[in-house]
Amino acid sequence: MLNLTINGKPHQLELDPQMPLLWAIRDHIGLTGTKYSCGVAQCGSCTVYLDGDPVRSCVTPLSVAVGKEITTIEGLNSAVGRAVQEAWKELEVVQCGFCQSGQIMSATALLSRNTKPTDADIDAAMQGNLCRCATYARIRAGIKLAGTKLAGGKA
Amino acid sequence: MKTNDIVNLSRRRFVAGGILSVAGLTLGILPDVQAEQPGSAAEAMGTAPAEAGEFSPNAFLRIDKSGAVTVISKHLEMGQGTYTGLATLVAEELDADWDRVRVEGAPADASRYNNLFWGAMQGTGGSTAIANSFDQLRRAGAAARQMLVAAAAERWQVPIAEIRVVSGVVEHAASGRKAGFGELAEAAASQPVPETVLLKDPAAFELIGKRIPRKDSSEKIDGSAQFTQDVRLPGMKTALVLHPPRFGAKVCGVADSAALQISGVSRIVQIPSGVAVVADDFWSAKLGRDALRVSWDESEAFNESSEQLLQAYRELAKTAGTVARDDGKAVQVLAETDDVLEAEYSVPFLSHSAMEPMDCIVRIDDNGCEIWNGEQMQTGDQMAVAALLGLQPEQVKINMLYAGGSFGRRANPAADYVLEAVHIAKQLEQGIPLKMIWTREDDTRAGYYRPMYLHRLRATLDPAGNPLAWDQCIVGQSILAGTPFESAMVKDGIDHTSVEGAVNLPYAIDHFHLDLHSPKLPVPVLWWRSVGSTHTAFVGESFIDELAHKAGQDPVAYRRRLLAKHPRHLGVLNLAAEKADWGAPLGRGQGRGVAVHESFNSYVAQVAEVTVRRGVIHVDRVVIAIDCGIAVNPDVIEAQMQGGMGFGLSAALYSELVLDRGRVMQSNFHDYQILRIDQMPEVEVYIVPSAEPPTGVGEPATPVIAPALANAVFAATGQRLRRLPLRLAS
């Protein structure tokens, strides 16, 4: 039996400890905002937090997640997370939307460390999050807008 | 308010000849649908499913007792903003409150939800969603508005002419009476459906032309949006398919005992396209597939390599193909001069690689078959599934979910992945829902690619430097051959999707010859965002640039002169050149390139600025001008220009699918590279103001970037790159 804490809620699951966290979250907990796209840590669609740090859940075995705080897009309720989501809405970042849970998780992680990221900071933090719709220009603008808002400035 | 009677607005303006060339899906228009329909708003629209007390005047909307408006979208939302655009059309004429409008996907029912540009077919593609719906959905909204107003007039005993509707509120100023849509819904439902409807004068548009919010943003931001991958049904099983290592290989032996021992794996089933592992969840199915041992008969499998194919195409291009266009005497003119510029261009196979790998859910029971899918071609899939199961098409119910991208992949005349899921579900116990998921590797390797093409060109100039003769030969697989569309769409041996964008090259050239070879190969091919233009724009716009340089003339000025009879091409060309400061000096290693191209009746020009540093091409800035007629939502248009260009940039610089003795060499994003955020240039988008009927925006930005970029690289380095993805000589 594995004990997992997801978005603050405890779950007990009888699963193979080698199963990637992604599939426990999607198929067993039923939280489907975290997406599968590549399965090999190449796209960022499955990004969640373990104790606040972004990880690719498609290559993170359950055994590693045990005892840690797991946060998915559904549980993203920090001030930074909300600011990112608001900026995304304001700038209409999404297109198909499939990559966007991962984009928002990575962007929030970046802004949680650094509210004034430079373009190079954004490149470094976000270049593992692919978007086939190429919403990148707006993702960049969204991160900057959220950062400005968090810093209390006017956007 | 000035109004136009819709009866006089002909949608035939969009239609030229028997075949409507809005590629993407270039489909024959059936005469009965092409014929003008009478102006009645009641025209066989049926109604949207409604509950008691709700008002559903036609198939495209319903209004409930709370006043909430639900617009039924007949088109797939795959990122292009169609839910927002279609709802805007209804809401505009309804004078609805935009915040109270929501969108729901239509069921598969071509009698109500056909694409008006595709005859009797329901489906999404060819950047037609807004264009084919522009009149239809405005009429649907206007009819509903008239019925609400009539109901209010009756209730208040006031003349209809004195009633106004503002943002979801029906009001009579003189008496001060007001009612929301919800209060009037029931009464409106018993009003007669108007015989004719009056549409707004465009000057009175409140929503069309404004940057109003998308309808799908919120749920895509909080993770609640439902894609096929996300659907969970009671008792559902998940299947993965082991596909053959080469196209055309057949299963000859299956050793499944190890796979069946994996906990959670319930069945191993053979299907025409491989062997499926059915399990309780994805991970069990994946482990089961890893443990499965299948031997393949590859004796008839495709065994050639991309380079080998290209060489064969090269030889073919030297021979006469089927003539697609022949003005003047191009071949003769070229034979009579020594001064011929000759060039060969080529593009590789490409995978669509939407972020959501292909997937589909199927449940079969006594009543028929139910499907959950990011459904892009309802009628085709419905017919294919019905034929496989021996059902009537209407027994195949399709739930259209959001698609996590498609770029053409989910509209396959062969219905490949949908049928694959049905083949598996058919072998399970009745009533069990089956979710088939492709892994990224399946999505990359199991086929349906943008075909590989090779072009051979020859041209000569007149004494003023203008092109006198142009001879072009295209070699590449036909997308439509062997599909149900072949008979309607391949005319005189020419698949229009192979030559679109080349056969209509707009430049004034007296002697123009274009021919086509369509070799048959077992590599499955399909339309890929902007279809034929993906290669014809690259080739045509690069080669015209070569001619401009050969003539020693500025590439923009050169194009301008040759486009004198094409005002909309000129409009975008001039706008992009002006905004990009065409001609302003650049630094060392920098260059600027231009391209202009029409696809899907929309006109796009792009100016790319590059820096070439240590052998690497950096795209600094791209300026885009678009003319798509009336701009229904400028923000969505801007997004599609940015994203469509970015999609094209992947193909211009990174993506290439290579066959090696029949095997697809790429498998996932580490070797099938697509654009990343640090590679995205600064983008500026400018929309040409227009009163023309709206045309598509999902695709037209995609094909223009490769030639703009190649031309910029030439300006920066003097290297003319004629093969995609662009690679500098080391």
Ligand code: FES
């Ligand atoms: S699905 Fe995990 S990184 Fe792509």
Ligand code: FES
């Ligand atoms: S929004 Fe479609 S993949 Fe990013």
